[in-house]
Amino acid sequence: MKPIDVLRQYWGHAQFRPQQEAIIQSVLDGRDTLALLPTGGGKSVCFQVPALCQPGICIVISPLIALMKDQVQNLQKKGIPALAIYAGMAYRDIDRLLDNCVHGEIKFLYLSPERLVSDLARARIKQMKVNLIAVDEAHCISQWGYDFRPPYLEIAKIREFFPQIPVMALTATATPEVVKDIQEKLEFKHQHLFQSSFSRPNLAYIVRPTEAKEDQLIEILQKVPGSGVVYVRNRRRTKEVAQLLQKKRISADYYHAGLTPxxxxxxxxxxxxxxTRVMVSTNAFGMGIDKPDVRTVVHLELPDSLEAYFQEAxxxxxxxxxxxxxxxxxxxxxxxxxxQYEQAFPSLDEARKVYRALGSFYQLALGGGQGESFDFEIATFAQNYGLEVIRVFNCLKLLEQEGLISVSEAVFTPSTLLIKVDKERLYDYQLKHRELDKVLKIxxxxxxxxxxSYVSFSENKLAEYCKIPHELLQKNLLRMQQDEVIEYNPQKDKPQLSFIREREDANHLHFDTKLYNFRKSRHAERIKKALAYAEENRCRSQQLLHYFGEKDAPACGVCDVCLERKKQDLDNEGFERLRQKITRLLSEEALPVKELVDSFAPKMRQEVLDTLAFLQQEGVIEEKNGKLFLKK
Incomplete structure (x- = not known):
C-alpha cells in the first residue's frame, strides 16, 4: 500500500501534516532518519505508516509506559495488531507475547528500553521479521540531554541482527549537541535529519515577576477564557491549587501519578x-494527550530545563x-x-548505601536479580531504612544513570488467569470444593x-458477577493457585524498580566519576539557561529558539518583552530591520557607538539608539573599551 492509502484507511485523513510524507518516504527508502518535530506534531504517524506499508513487524522503543499503552490501544481500535512489554510484567507473559511476535501477525511491538536489553527479548527479536526500528523520546540516549537513560545505549546492538533495516529516531526537544549525539549513538549510516522550526507564532510567552502567584493565576484564568493547564512541582500542591480555583468558581481539577488508573x-x-476547564498537575499530565484548543498553560514554578518548559508550555x-x-x-x-541542584547529585557513598539497602529490601543474593522487576514505593522503602525520601530519589536517579537499575512510573497491569489442569481434573476439583464451584463456573x-492462554480480567467485575466481596474473591483465587489449579497474577498499579544488571557488592560498586561530573556540569548549565529565560530582558521566543539551535530567529513581537518594547514606540518591523543591519555591521568588526549610528540616515538616529539599547538589554551586543561588538 502507498503511505497516503494507509493514512486514509486507518486515520481517515486526506493528507499528511507538514514534513510527515517526506519523513515516511525517507524510511521507506531504507534511510536512517531522525525526526525532530514539536509536541503535537504527529510523530507516531511517521513510523506507524511506513511500518504498515511493508510486511513484517516494527519494534518501537519508548520509556513512557502510559504512552506505550495508549498507542497500543489506539492501534488495536483501528484493527492493527500491537503489543507492549514493559517493567512489572510476569516472565511467562513476556515469553508468550514475544512468541506471538515471532509466529503471529503482530505489526507493532512496543518495548521499554529496560526490556530490550534482556536476553529473552534479544533472542526472540533475532527470530522476528523486522521492517523498522523506531526509537521514541530519542533524546534519552544522550548524556548531553536532560533525560539520559543508559538502556538506550543498548539499542544500537540490535542493529547487528538487521543490518539492512533502517532506524527511525523521534523527539520533540533536542539541542544541536543532542541531535548529533542521537545519530552517533544509534550508529546512523549517514546523518539524516528532518527538523521543524521550534517557532510557535501563535503562542505568546509571558514571564510575570510576582510575589503573589496564586492571585496572578486567578487573574489570568479570569481574563483568558478557554481550557488551561497549571503546572506545579509536587502532588500536594495540585490539590491545594485546584481547590483554590474552585473557590473562585473556576472549573478545575487536579492530576498526578499517585492517583488510581x-x-x-x-x-x-x-x-x-x-x-473540566483547568487541570492543575505535576509534569505527569499532558504526555500523549491530543487536545488542540488549550488556550493557557501556566507554570507556578520554573522547571529545571528549557526542554521541560518548552514541552509543557x-x-x-x-x-x-x-x-x-x-x-x-x-x-x-x-x-x-x-x-534542587545541590540535592540532585548525592555523594557516591550515599548512593552505595541506597543500593545496598535495595538488595536487602528485596532479599537479593549477590549476582542475582538481573532483569527482575519489583513493586516499589519510595516512601515505604525510605521509612524502612531511616532515609529521607528526597535523598533516596536522587540516589536512585544516580543509580539509574549508571545503568544499574531503572524505576518506571506507576502503571496499571490487569489481573491475568490461566487454568492449569484439564477439564476432567477441574470438574473433580469443583466437586470437592463446592465453595469455589461458582467462581470457576463464572x-x-x-x-x-x-x-x-492467560486471559486478562477485572477483579471488581468478577467479584460483582460472583456476588461476593473483592477480598473473598482474591482469597479464593490465591487458594486455587496454591492448589495448582490456576495460575493467577493479581493486578498491579505501583511503580516498578528493575535491576538492569545483577546485584553487586555495594562496597566495590564502581561509578564513572568522569561522566558523573559531566552530567553535573550539564545540569548546572541547563538551570543557568532556565534562569536566564526568566530573568533576562530578551525576547522569550528568541531565547528558546536560540537554545534549540535557531540562532537567527527574529523577535516574536508578542511576548512580554516585545510588547514592552512596542509600548516604547519601537515598531516591531522597523526594529527587526535595524537589528539585522546592526548585527551584520558588528559581525564584520567592533564599532564605536557614533560610527555605528552614522551608518544610518540622520533621521533614524533615535530609533537606532533605542534599538542598540534593547539589543544590549537582551544580551545580543555589549560595549567594551568604547566599542560595541556582538556577544558570542
Whole structure:
C-alpha cells in the first residue's frame, strides 16, 4: 500500500501534516532518519505508516509506559495488531507475547528500553521479521540531554541482527549537541535529519515577576477564557491549587501519578471533553494527550530545563489560535532550583548505601536479580531504612544513570488467569470444593481460551458477577493457585524498580566519576539557561529558539518583552530591520557607538539608539573599551 492509502484507511485523513510524507518516504527508502518535530506534531504517524506499508513487524522503543499503552490501544481500535512489554510484567507473559511476535501477525511491538536489553527479548527479536526500528523520546540516549537513560545505549546492538533495516529516531526537544549525539549513538549510516522550526507564532510567552502567584493565576484564568493547564512541582500542591480555583468558581481539577488508573482516566476525560476547564498537575499530565484548543498553560514554578518548559508550555495552542504560556516567577524559584541542584547529585557513598539497602529490601543474593522487576514505593522503602525520601530519589536517579537499575512510573497491569489442569481434573476439583464451584463456573462462562492462554480480567467485575466481596474473591483465587489449579497474577498499579544488571557488592560498586561530573556540569548549565529565560530582558521566543539551535530567529513581537518594547514606540518591523543591519555591521568588526549610528540616515538616529539599547538589554551586543561588538 502507498503511505497516503494507509493514512486514509486507518486515520481517515486526506493528507499528511507538514514534513510527515517526506519523513515516511525517507524510511521507506531504507534511510536512517531522525525526526525532530514539536509536541503535537504527529510523530507516531511517521513510523506507524511506513511500518504498515511493508510486511513484517516494527519494534518501537519508548520509556513512557502510559504512552506505550495508549498507542497500543489506539492501534488495536483501528484493527492493527500491537503489543507492549514493559517493567512489572510476569516472565511467562513476556515469553508468550514475544512468541506471538515471532509466529503471529503482530505489526507493532512496543518495548521499554529496560526490556530490550534482556536476553529473552534479544533472542526472540533475532527470530522476528523486522521492517523498522523506531526509537521514541530519542533524546534519552544522550548524556548531553536532560533525560539520559543508559538502556538506550543498548539499542544500537540490535542493529547487528538487521543490518539492512533502517532506524527511525523521534523527539520533540533536542539541542544541536543532542541531535548529533542521537545519530552517533544509534550508529546512523549517514546523518539524516528532518527538523521543524521550534517557532510557535501563535503562542505568546509571558514571564510575570510576582510575589503573589496564586492571585496572578486567578487573574489570568479570569481574563483568558478557554481550557488551561497549571503546572506545579509536587502532588500536594495540585490539590491545594485546584481547590483554590474552585473557590473562585473556576472549573478545575487536579492530576498526578499517585492517583488510581480509574481516577486518572476520569479526570483526563473530563478535561479533554471540556467538562473540566483547568487541570492543575505535576509534569505527569499532558504526555500523549491530543487536545488542540488549550488556550493557557501556566507554570507556578520554573522547571529545571528549557526542554521541560518548552514541552509543557507547547501544549497550548496546537490548533494554531492565539494562546498563552505564562511563567509566574520570583526569587524563590531561583533558590529552589539552586537547592534542587545541590540535592540532585548525592555523594557516591550515599548512593552505595541506597543500593545496598535495595538488595536487602528485596532479599537479593549477590549476582542475582538481573532483569527482575519489583513493586516499589519510595516512601515505604525510605521509612524502612531511616532515609529521607528526597535523598533516596536522587540516589536512585544516580543509580539509574549508571545503568544499574531503572524505576518506571506507576502503571496499571490487569489481573491475568490461566487454568492449569484439564477439564476432567477441574470438574473433580469443583466437586470437592463446592465453595469455589461458582467462581470457576463464572470464569469458564466469561473468559474464552482460559485453558490454553492467560486471559486478562477485572477483579471488581468478577467479584460483582460472583456476588461476593473483592477480598473473598482474591482469597479464593490465591487458594486455587496454591492448589495448582490456576495460575493467577493479581493486578498491579505501583511503580516498578528493575535491576538492569545483577546485584553487586555495594562496597566495590564502581561509578564513572568522569561522566558523573559531566552530567553535573550539564545540569548546572541547563538551570543557568532556565534562569536566564526568566530573568533576562530578551525576547522569550528568541531565547528558546536560540537554545534549540535557531540562532537567527527574529523577535516574536508578542511576548512580554516585545510588547514592552512596542509600548516604547519601537515598531516591531522597523526594529527587526535595524537589528539585522546592526548585527551584520558588528559581525564584520567592533564599532564605536557614533560610527555605528552614522551608518544610518540622520533621521533614524533615535530609533537606532533605542534599538542598540534593547539589543544590549537582551544580551545580543555589549560595549567594551568604547566599542560595541556582538556577544558570542
Amino acid at each position: 480509574d481516577e486518572r482516566s476520569a479526570k483526563q476525560d473530563a478535561w479533554v471533553s471540556g467538562r 507547547g501544549r497550548a495552542g496546537r490548533d494554531g489560535k492565539k494562546s498563552f504560556a505564562v511563567l509566574l516567577y520570583n526569587s524563590n524559584d531561583r533558590r529552589s532550583l539552586e537547592y 470464569i469458564l462462562r466469561s473468559y474464552q481460551g482460559v485453558f490454553s
